[in-house]
Amino acid sequence: MTLYWQEKLETxxxxxxxxxxxxxxxxxxxxxxxxxxxxxxxDKHKLSPESIQSIQDLQNxxxxxxxxxxxxxxxxxxxxxxQKCVRxxxxxxxxxxxxxxxHSQQDLDNWANQVARCMFMVGLRDTDVFQNTSGYGMFTGGxxxxxxxxxxxxxxxxxxxxxxxxxIKFITDFGTTCLHIIPSYATRLAxxxxxxxxxxxxxxxxxxxxxxxxxxSEEQRARIEKLLGVKAYNCFGMSEMNGPxxxxxxxEQNGLHIWEDYVxxxxxxxxxxxxxxxxxxxxxxxxTLQRExxxxxxxxTRDLTRFIPGNCPCxxxxxxxxxxxxxxxxxxxxxxxxxxxIQIEKILMQFxxxxxxxxxxxxTIRNSDEMLIEVELSDLxxxxxxxxxxxxxxxxxxxxxxxxxxxxxxxxxKGSLPVSEGKAVRVKDLREF
Numbered sequence: 001m002t003l004y005w006q007e008k009l010e011t012x013x014x015x016x017x018x019x020x021x022x023x024x025x026x027x028x029x030x031x032x033x034x035x036x037x038x039x040x041x042x043d044k045h046k047l048s049p050e051s052i053q054s055i056q057d058l059q060n061x062x063x064x065x066x067x068x069x070x071x072x073x074x075x076x077x078x079x080x081x082x083q084k085c086v087r088x089x090x091x092x093x094x095x096x097x098x099x100x101x102x103h104s105q106q107d108l109d110n111w112a113n114q115v116a117r118c119m120f121m122v123g124l125r126d127t128d129v130f131q132n133t134s135g136y137g138m139f140t141g142g143x144x145x146x147x148x149x150x151x152x153x154x155x156x157x158x159x160x161x162x163x164x165x166x167x168i169k170f171i172t173d174f175g176t177t178c179l180h181i182i183p184s185y186a187t188r189l190a191x192x193x194x195x196x197x198x199x200x201x202x203x204x205x206x207x208x209x210x211x212x213x214x215x216x217s218e219e220q221r222a223r224i225e226k227l228l229g230v231k232a233y234n235c236f237g238m239s240e241m242n243g244p245x246x247x248x249x250x251x252e253q254n255g256l257h258i259w260e261d262y263v264x265x266x267x268x269x270x271x272x273x274x275x276x277x278x279x280x281x282x283x284x285x286x287x288t289l290q291r292e293x294x295x296x297x298x299x300x301t302r303d304l305t306r307f308i309p310g311n312c313p314c315x316x317x318x319x320x321x322x323x324x325x326x327x328x329x330x331x332x333x334x335x336x337x338x339x340x341x342i343q344i345e346k347i348l349m350q351f352x353x354x355x356x357x358x359x360x361x362x363x364t365i366r367n368s369d370e371m372l373i374e375v376e377l378s379d380l381x382x383x384x385x386x387x388x389x390x391x392x393x394x395x396x397x398x399x400x401x402x403x404x405x406x407x408x409x410x411x412x413x414k415g416s417l418p419v420s421e422g423k424a425v426r427v428k429d430l431r432e433f
Contacts, residue, residue: 003315005120009261010316017317018055021264024289026052032295036076037068058264058287063273063298066099069240073097077294080104085293089140089239101239102293108147110290111242114262115148118248121257121316122208122233124178126153129205131176133185134213135161140243141213145180148245154178161185164192171204179209180235180244183216183224184424187356190227191379191414201229210235212244214424215324215342219349223356234323240299241286247321255308255320262290265319266298267307278307281325302327304340332427334362334369337404341426344407347398348375353391355379357417363430371407373399379414 004010012020026049032038033048041062042048051057069077077100078085086105090098103111124130130149136142142160149156159170167189170176181189186209193200200206206228211221212235224232236256237244246263247256258265267282268275276282284301304327308320326340333339341360348354358375392409400406418425 005117010117010121010318012261012317014317017260020261021055021289022052024261025055025058025264025287026050028287028289028291028295029297031079031292032297034079035294036078037072038077038079038295038297055264058266058298059275061297063285063300064296065300066240066302069099070097074100075102077296078102079295080293089143089243090138091239099240101242103242104293106292107242107290107294110262111144111245112147112151114242114259115144115245116151117259118235118245119148119152119154119178119210121248121250121314122210122231123251124149124152124154124208128152128154128177128208129157129175130154130178130180131157131159131167131170131174133159133161133167133179133181133189140237140239141180144237144243144245145210164189165196168193168196168198171200171206172198175205177205177207179206179230181209181211182213182424183211183220184214184356186211186224186228186232187220188419190224191355193228194379200227206230208233210244210248212236215326215340215345217342217346217349218323219346220356223349236303236321236324238301238303240296240301241288242291246286250312250314250316252312252314254312255322257312257316257318258321260318263288265307265321267305267321270302270304276306278309281306284321302330330427332360332362332371332429334371335405339371339403339405343402344373344399345426347395347402348373350398351391351395353378354395354411355414357419357424358426359417359428360426361428361430369431371405372410373407374410374412374417376412376414376417 029049033042084104085102087103090100132145134141146158157170157174159167207230209230209232211232221232233249235244236247247258249256264287266285268285270283284303284305286299287297288295304325305321308322326342331338331340348358355376355378361372388411396409
């Protein structure tokens with residue numbers, strides 16, 4: 001059985017991989033110097049392709065941030081003439097200028113190959129029917145997976161986001177075998193299956209889903225797999241690095257292989273910005289290696305993860321990063337304690353009595369900052385007051401042990417919280433600063 005999409009590259013020795021990275025990094029520095037932004041940076045710091053003799057020399061280059069991308073809006077990051085760019089993606093720009101990412105045709109071809117490699121790695125083939133529940137347009141999750149699935153040769157169903165009953169009709173009528181879906185919507189879709197009297201394990205051909213776009217715990221992944229009767233593989237991507245396909249789990253499900261022929265990955269302390277040892281948590285920093293239209297050097301992702309030490313049993317030599325703990329800019333500081341929303345989800349998902357929808361609200365009450373966690377009950381759960389009281393105490397105790405503070409917990413009937421078919425809103429900060 002064929003295990004690899006590109007066996008030579010996926011199982012390349014570390015020594016050969018570093019040689020390839022150095023070669024591609026020099027070309028990337030040369031390419032980046034064509035942009036208005038990087039020409040100024042390189043001239044200021046007296047940097048050039050010749051500054052790279054080893055991978056370690058990359059640390060002499062300054063970081064690039066989301067603020068740099070916004071300040072360069074719209075085209076100061078472009079490293080080729082605009083007439084050679086064929087597509088643009090961007091963020092929503094709700095807090096100022098959006099971040100714009102430009103692509104050449106070569107960039108899109110490389111991206112499609114990268115996503116196809118990910119999909120092949122988890123067992124998908126040209127015999128599969130792939131349904132994409134992500135939004136298209138400026139959001140990279142739609143078109144990124146669309147072109148990757150087409151490169152793989154799968155029959156694609158570009159269903160886009162929302163309309164759960166239509167999604168389920170497509171799944172059952174078209175014999176969909178694989179979904180690309182965000183974790184919170186996967187849980188919602190399972191609920192709609194139940195409401196329609198359908199069992200996804202018996203009434204569909206689903207066997208694989210690709211999940212990403214929002215942080216999720218191992219407990220939530222396990223719940224999704226059980227509800228839908230599938231294997232769920234974690235995907236990492238961001239528009240600044242193309243989109244989905246930067247890193248992906250293999251069938252071992254023990255970390256995401258980050259494709260080091262496409263990016264150089266570093267993990268640094270988010271405060272000191274110095275490298276941390278393998279196995280230690282820090283902020284992921286990425287440098288593109290095959291980007292033509294808009295190379296990025298040492299881009300601070302703000303995502304918190306770690307390199308997983310050791311080799312993967314699948315035989316791939318590209319390093320693995322762990323499930324994301326959260327984002328350095330999403331961390332909640334409450335009463336002097338650092339808290340990530342995924343810590344809360346990890347506890348909630350351990351209780352079968354709870355559904356998948358929850359909301360964390362931070363508010364100021366009598367000059368004191370407090371946390372309220374509202375979570376829906378499973379539709380199969382009782383409304384017996386004494387049982388609910390005992391459940392509330394059990395959950396609160398576990399949350400206190402995990403968070404080191406005691407939140408207020410409110411159990412709600414199913415359907416009480418707003419349902420989002422895009423990225424779920426998990427935190428509302430109403431505190432008075």
